[in-house]
């Protein structure tokens with residue numbers, strides 16, 4: 001196999017070498033339990049505190065508002081289920097959107113089976129939540145608004161500041177899944193009126209299996225994992241010290257070069273979208289053209305199956321996705337693409353390419369060349385395409 005081109009950074013990223021290096025001593029040398037009293041365990045405790053400080057500073061929070069979890073999915077589950085539990089006497093209504101990650105959507109569906117009511121807001125053709133609909137959906141018994149910061153499939157950035165403002169005016173808690181946004185967009189939880197925020201290490205060049213939930217002081221949700229007194233009694237379990245250290249390092253790195261890295265990615269992203277639109281007929285960009293994650297490209301090719309395209313790209317050493325990693329392998333079209341109004345047959349032909357820190361222009365050119373060749377090949381085999389061309393040939 002030749003060189004691999006990795007363009008699936010929304011699924012996961014490479015753990016940065018500096019991150020691995022920072023983690024290693026906490027497997028071998030300083031393996032002490034961070035919750036012990038002796039000095040050896042204190043080494044682990046210090047490292048956890050430092051990571052917590054880095055992360056708290058990164059979002060304008062206080063250290064005692066950061067709770068480490070096992071990743072984005074756990075953070076989402078915790079925020080939503082525990083809010084429901086703690087505030088059920090106030091009301092049993094939750095508002096979210098149709099384009100959330102399954103960690104949010106499936107959690108909300110589970111709550112619906114357990115006596116809660118959920119409103120799933122529509123989005124516009126670009127994937128932006130409609131604020132007017134949000135305002136209309138609010139009821140006296142609404143206890144939580146959970147809207148993602150940026151979408152993992154089409155990259156659209158949501159109007160989080162406005163949503164936070166609306167939530168605050170109505171005295172409703174606001175949770176945001178910022179797994180894709182954190183490290184790519186500056187975030188300040190106070191300025192944006194965010195009460196809870198989910199994040200995950202492996203989406204920003206940190207390790208897998210570590211995340212955090214920011215919980216604003218005063219939000220009264222309880223523990224989701226019962227046991228020991230770790231994380232101020234709100235999340236039991238021996239601290240994943242190497243994971244936490246690695247996460248802290250990854251956040252430090254991501255913030256240090258955010259501006260230049262995202263500027264470079266944005267330029268490559270726009271170059272890629274332009275080349276595809278110009279050189280491949282019957283293609284369209286999904287998501288917002290400019291108000292999108294710096295590293296996200298999502299395109300539909302009419303008359304082409306996304307899965308076939310992915311397999312043929314893989315044979316050329318190019319890794320992409322046809323939606324979210326969780327849904328590939330199933331033949332259902334993406335719920336996000338359906339929510340922005342694409343018909344089933346077009347939603348099936350989508351390709352998501354997400355750039356990373358190491359992506360260079362040559363990777364983009366090689367990928368566009370490959371996509372162009374494969375799309376042409378697949379269309380030559382497509383009866384639908386043949387029919388269409390016959391009908392429109394004069």
Ligand SMILES: *Cc1c(COP(=O)(O)O)cnc(C)c1O
Nearest residue numbers: 071072073101103152179180200
């Ligand atoms: C990846 C992802 C998650 C899940 O995070 P894990 O750490 O893999 O559990 C949740 N939400 C969004 C938007 C994601 O992209």
